[in-house]
Amino acid sequence: MKQIVIVGGGAGGLELATRLGDSLGRKRLAEITLIDANRTHLWKPLLHEVASGSLDTGHEALSYRAHSSEHHYYFRMGQMVGLDKTNQTLTLAPLLDHHGKEILGERLVHYDYLVMATGARSNDFGLSSVREHCHTLDSAQEAEDFHLTFLNRFMQFSEAANQHALTNHHDQTPPEPVRVAIVGAGATGVELAAELCNAVERLEKFGIKAIHPSSLQVTIIEATDRILPALPESLAAKAEQVLKEHGVDIRTQTMIKDVQAQQLITADQTLQADLLVWAAGVKAPKFLSELGLPTNRIHQIEIDANLQVKGESAIFAIGDCASLIQGAGEQARPVPSLAQAAHQMAATCATNLQALIDGQPLTSFLYHDHGSLLSLSRFQTFGSVLDELFKKNWMLEGKIAHWAYASLYRQHQMTLHxxxxMVWILLAAFIERRVKPKLKLY
Incomplete structure (x- = not known):
């Protein structure tokens, strides 16, 4: 029986494991193994909602172990650290518990076909101090860490404001607001800014004393000449207007030269902030460039049109960790690091692995851009959707755009469940919205 090993349980890796498990695994035509360093999966585009408290990971996280038992694949917890292409084995690092004690030693895993789907992280662009002083939103754990820090900072703010009011009865000067600086004005940075503004309004409604919308000052710093460079300029302008209406300070054409504790240093000034968030760029894990596979300057694995790693017939790569150039000449473009690209790659990779086992020719991958949608919390949702029949972009706004945005996550859940x-998941979500607080306060 062929051994298919998938490294990485993100959007692409988990969807691929589910597809292969439901087809090859269920019929015992191949043994499917999914490897991930975490016990649970959370759709990465939701992490800004986790960071603000709008979404509870306890409700949305998926257990790999439980899911694997229902979809005929095997889950192994671990982190890949080595690859032996000659013997077709990969090495997993020792597994430690939450106290740092070793549970399992270093392990070897054999494969006949290997799929790399490790995802990517934000790009620090060589600034070593970013990881030390900035929050990032590359995992559910990081998003939860920011959320708790954000709540704690507002508890400090509320207590200080109350003490000031008690001891200075005649001084009506409001205390300095909590300052959050977000580096990167892509979808993650912009959506996070909106969710934080919404969170502060919710905190006020939950009765936390001295908290009101002006208690928060959010600044977005972007190196290019406008926010949301991947979206049409008209939509970016609308998003900027909504953000400014809620007090967000937007600074474009601003390059960060250095990062220190609560400070972002540019070419001509130093920006002070209580919380720093780095949401700029994309970079694959560095260890991918140490495996003997072809990689680009941001450690993405270079693949061909069949999603196979260049020069390798038994190794594939999909999602954010893969680099694929499509088109020729001036039309040549890399497949973007988006959830919809990972979703499409997972479907094609499943088809090609099935074809290899059946002795059939492989299918070339062709990325279809279905448009972009942006949610600014409950304030506004808009985007553009490509109509493939008429080859036209339709601009969406308001409730229709909100439903389209929500459907992206539901499509991911449909593939997994x-x-x-899916019907029961929707029913549970409907009930939770009516019985649970609209903001996570723990």
């Missing part, structure tokens, strides 16, 4: 369970 199927229609029957």
């Amino acid at each position: 199927g229609l029957g369970r």
